[in-house]
Amino acid sequence: MTEINETEIEVSGESKFTKAMFLIISVFLIFVGPTYIPFLIADVANAGAVAADVVGFLLFLAGIGLLVFVLRKKLVT
Numbered sequence: 001m002t003e004i005n006e007t008e009i010e011v012s013g014e015s016k017f018t019k020a021m022f023l024i025i026s027v028f029l030i031f032v033g034p035t036y037i038p039f040l041i042a043d044v045a046n047a048g049a050v051a052a053d054v055v056g057f058l059l060f061l062a063g064i065g066l067l068v069f070v071l072r073k074k075l076v077t
Contacts, residue, residue, distance in 0.1 A: 026066035027063070029059050029060065029066065030063035030067065031063075033059025034057060035056070037055060038052035038055060038056035041056075
């Protein structure tokens with residue numbers, strides 16, 4: 001049996017996985033948010049083009065906000 005060293009477990013939420021996920025989600029929101037999501041909303045959900053564009057723009061802003069958060073917290077060096 002192996003023992004788990006308690007000092008290796010990070011509880012603060014700043015593990016490498018969490019840092020990478022924040023960056024991946026922000027990039028996903030920046031690039032996919034204003035391109036594919038409005039297309040899906042307008043075409044599949046039969047919503048209006050203006051509503052789809054507004055949702056795409058809001059997703060883009062959320063991605064930029066998350067990226068600024070990641071850079072200010074220096075989660076990515």
